[in-house]
Amino acid sequence: MKDLLHAILIGESTCSLVVSRGNKLRTLILNPDSNSEDRNDFELVGFESATGNCIIGNPILSLPSAWCYTATVRQDVTNKRPRYETMLYQFEEFLPMDAEMLTASFETDIQQRSSIGCAVETKPIVQILTKLESKGIAVGCICPTIMLVYHALLKQKVLQPECRWLLIAEPNDAVSVVEIKNRKILHWRLLDVSDLSENEYFSAESIKSGAPVNILSVELPDRILDDLKSKDNLKINIVAKDVQSLVAEGALALQQDESLPIFNLLRGELAPRSSLQRYCFPIAYFLVSLILLLMSMVMVLNLRSNQYSQRISTSHEALTNLYQQSFPGKSVPLGVMGRLESEYRKVKGISRQGNVAPKPRSALDALAQILNQIPDDIRFKLTELQIEPNQIRLYGSARSHVNANKIVGALGNGKAVAGYTFELLRTENQTDRSVSFSIVGEKVTQPAYADRSHR
Numbered sequence: 001m002k003d004l005l006h007a008i009l010i011g012e013s014t015c016s017l018v019v020s021r022g023n024k025l026r027t028l029i030l031n032p033d034s035n036s037e038d039r040n041d042f043e044l045v046g047f048e049s050a051t052g053n054c055i056i057g058n059p060i061l062s063l064p065s066a067w068c069y070t071a072t073v074r075q076d077v078t079n080k081r082p083r084y085e086t087m088l089y090q091f092e093e094f095l096p097m098d099a100e101m102l103t104a105s106f107e108t109d110i111q112q113r114s115s116i117g118c119a120v121e122t123k124p125i126v127q128i129l130t131k132l133e134s135k136g137i138a139v140g141c142i143c144p145t146i147m148l149v150y151h152a153l154l155k156q157k158v159l160q161p162e163c164r165w166l167l168i169a170e171p172n173d174a175v176s177v178v179e180i181k182n183r184k185i186l187h188w189r190l191l192d193v194s195d196l197s198e199n200e201y202f203s204a205e206s207i208k209s210g211a212p213v214n215i216l217s218v219e220l221p222d223r224i225l226d227d228l229k230s231k232d233n234l235k236i237n238i239v240a241k242d243v244q245s246l247v248a249e250g251a252l253a254l255q256q257d258e259s260l261p262i263f264n265l266l267r268g269e270l271a272p273r274s275s276l277q278r279y280c281f282p283i284a285y286f287l288v289s290l291i292l293l294l295m296s297m298v299m300v301l302n303l304r305s306n307q308y309s310q311r312i313s314t315s316h317e318a319l320t321n322l323y324q325q326s327f328p329g330k331s332v333p334l335g336v337m338g339r340l341e342s343e344y345r346k347v348k349g350i351s352r353q354g355n356v357a358p359k360p361r362s363a364l365d366a367l368a369q370i371l372n373q374i375p376d377d378i379r380f381k382l383t384e385l386q387i388e389p390n391q392i393r394l395y396g397s398a399r400s401h402v403n404a405n406k407i408v409g410a411l412g413n414g415k416a417v418a419g420y421t422f423e424l425l426r427t428e429n430q431t432d433r434s435v436s437f438s439i440v441g442e443k444v445t446q447p448a449y450a451d452r453s454h455r
Contacts, residue, residue, distance in 0.1 A: 001021060001022075002021075002053055002054060002055050003019035003020065003021045003053060003054045003055070004019060004020050004021070004054065004055045004057070005017060005018070005019055005051065005054040005055065005056050005057070005059045006018045006019065006020060006059055006060065006248070006251045006252050006255050007059050007060040007061070007062055007148070007247075007248070007251035008059050008060070008061050008062070008132070008137075008139070009027075009062045009145060009247065010061065010062065010063055010064060010128065011064055011171065012064055012066065012171060012172070014029055014030065015029075015030045015047065016028060016029045016030065016244075017030070017050055017051070017054070018059075018060075018247070018248045018251045018252070019054055020252060025248050025249065025252055026248070027244055027247075027248050028050055030047055030050060047135075048135065051135065051137065056136065056137055057140070057255075058138055058139060058140030058141075059137065059139055059140065059251075060139065060140060060141050060142075060143065060148070060251050060254060060255070060261070061128070061129075061132075061139040061141070061142045061143075062142075062143055062144065062145040062147075062148055062247070062251070063120060063125070063142065063143070063144055063145065063265075064144075064145060064170075064171070065144055065145065065146055065170055065174070065176050065190050066170075066172075066174070066190065067120050067121070067124075068118050068119070068120055068144050068190075068263075069094070069095055069096070069102070069118070069119045069120070070116065070117065070118050070119075070187075070188045070189060071091060071094035071095075071116070071117055072114055072115070072116045072117075072186060072187050073087065073090040073091055073094075073114065073115055073116075073117065074113060074114055075087075075108065075110075075113050075114060075115055082108065082115065084106070087104075087106045087108075087115050087117060088104055088117075090115075091104060091106075091115075091117040091119070095119060097121075099119075101121060101122060101123070102119040102120065102121060102122060103119065103120055103122045103125070103265050103267065103268045103269060103270050104117050104118065104119035104265075105117070105118055105119075105262075105263040105264055105265050105267065106118075107184075107185060107262050107263065109184055109186065112181070112184075112186060114186065116185055116186065116187065116188065118144060118188070118263040118265070120265055122268070122269050122270065125142065125265070125270055126269060126270065129270065138272060139266065140255075140266075141254075141260050141261060141264045141265075141266050142264065142265040142266045142270060143261040143262070143263050143264055143265060144263060145247055146168055146170075146176045146178070146188070147250075147261045147262050147263055148246070148247045148250030148251050148254070148261065149168055149218060149243060149246040149247055149250055150166070150178070150185070150250070150262065151250040151253055151254055151261055151262075152246040152247070152249040152250035152253060153166070153216070153218075153239070153246065153250075154183065155249070155250070155253040155257075156249070158216070158239060159180070159183055159216060160183075160214070161182055161183055162214050163180055163183075163214045163215075163216050163237070164179065164180060164181065164213050164214055164215070165177065165178065165179060165180065165213065165214070165215045165216070166178040166180055166215075166216045166218070167196070167215060167216070167217050167218065167220055168218045168219070168243060169218060169219040169220050169221070169243055170190065173192060173193045173194075174190055174191065174192055174193065175190070175191050175192075175193055175196050175220065175224075176188065176189075176190055177189050177190075177191055177196070185262065193221065193224060196224060212232075212233055212234060212235040213233060213234050213235065214235045214237065215228065215234055215235065215236050215237065216237050216239060217236055217237065217238050217239065218239045218241075218242075218243055218246065219239075219242050219243050220238075225238070316336070319336045319337055319340060320332050320336055322340065323336050323339065323340060326340075326343070366387050366392065367385060370385075370392075370394070370411065373410045373411055374407055374410050374411070375406065375410060378398070378403050378406055378407060378410075379398070379399055379403070380396055380397065380398040380399075380403060380404075380407060381396050381397045381398075381434075382394065382395075382396040383395050383396050383397065384396070389443070390442070390443040391440065391441065391442055391443065392420055392422075392440070392441035393438070393439070393440050393441075394422075394437075394438070394439040394440075394441075395436075395437075395438055395439075396436070396437060397430060397434045397435060397436045397437065398434065398435050398437060399434060399435070400435055401427050401435050403435070404424060404427050404435055404437040405424065407437070407439065408422055408423065408424040408439055411439065411441070420441035420442065420443055420444065421441060421442055421444055422439055422440065422441040423439070423440060423441075423442075424437060424438075424439055425437075425438040425439065425440050426438050
């Protein structure tokens with residue numbers, strides 16, 4: 001039984017696969033290539049062997065938070081979702097590079113009149129997708145890894161409506177700080193652990209609302225939890241599961257529900273390519289091979305054409321010499337071949353040595369000659385007549401065997417059809433007391449004339 005691949009988790013220095021077999025869900029952590037120094041290099045040790053034992057559908061490709069640029073922009077439209085181009089234009093002023101180099105996705109809260117955007121640099125992700133496609137893997141969606149944790153908490157109903165902040169531990173002593181209202185994401189930023197304790201967002205909101213702020217913590221260090229718990233205006237709820245388990249459960253939940261995560265970055269240049277684009281390299285290789293084949297054929301045909309041209313030139317020269325020898329003193333005409341053929345036909349006709357094509361014999365004439373040779377006192381019925389170049393067949397019926405023999409005898413003198421000798425093949429009694437007959441005439445070959453010069 002093979003594992004089912006649900007997600008491919010890209011990290012700063014590792015890659016993980018979320019797979020399941022039956023009800024067992026697990027995460028396979030692969031080691032990076034020791035010879036690679038590029039963080040975007042996807043040649044990981046054991047990747048092909050791990051995916052080779054999996055049933056691959058359309059897995060989720062998740063990206064680390066450090067690769068993502070996020071910001072929240074205000075929207076003036078209150079009755080409908082703003083256009084993507086409008087949100088991207090507002091989002092661009094918060095980005096460290098041009099929007100053309102990024103692929104972005106937005107989540108809009110019409111009630112809050114705001115949109116939160118998440119963008120990643122396009123080129124590295126395209127490289128990853130290309131390598132995955134070369135291994136026969138087409139991803140179903142692309143999202144930050146933190147969004148898988150968010151969907152797992154929603155699915156398990158751990159994320160309650162009163163929760164205002166979600167704190168998730170990240171690699172390299174970082175924390176994803178997600179502001180939530182009514183289970184919807186309003187803000188998301190990545191902070192250092194040291195900056196979290198100095199952050200006054202939680203206290204400011206508590207003072208504004210006059211009630212403790214509910215914070216949901218996922219695998220935060222104990223010293224940070226102790227610092228947050230020491231504040232009276234904060235209510236800390238700790239999730240018992242670690243981040244890795246929640247990521248796997250979130251990927252499984254999304255695929256089972258056949259839904260898409262928040263910030264689905266599978267769009268623009270990262271969108272699934274058509275089958276033609278996917279196989280562009282084999283098609284290009286085939287076209288190049290076809291072009292080379294056609295060029296080779298053209299070269300061979302050109303070579304053969306030159307050879308035939310030389311043969312034609314030689315033949316024309318020989319015909320010219322022959323004409324000059326046959327008709328000395330006459331100018332050689334342009335169509336020397338046709339002129340020689342014409343002269344040959346004249347000479348052949350004068351010498352009467354040519355073979356005259358025999359005049360085609362009419363089937364009606366042959367039938368008339370046959371019937372004229374049969375005596376009038378013989379009663380018979382002719383049912384079928386077959387006339388071939390070397391043979392004539394007659395099928396019919398007579399009153400008796402004697403009459404059938406008389407018909408053969410009338411035709412046997414060779415005068416019925418010139419050059420044919422007839423014989424009776426068979427006779428057979430019929431139910432109506434008549435006799436059916438089959439007569440065949442074979443053409444007699446003319447003897448060749450002897451050469452009188454040898455007499």
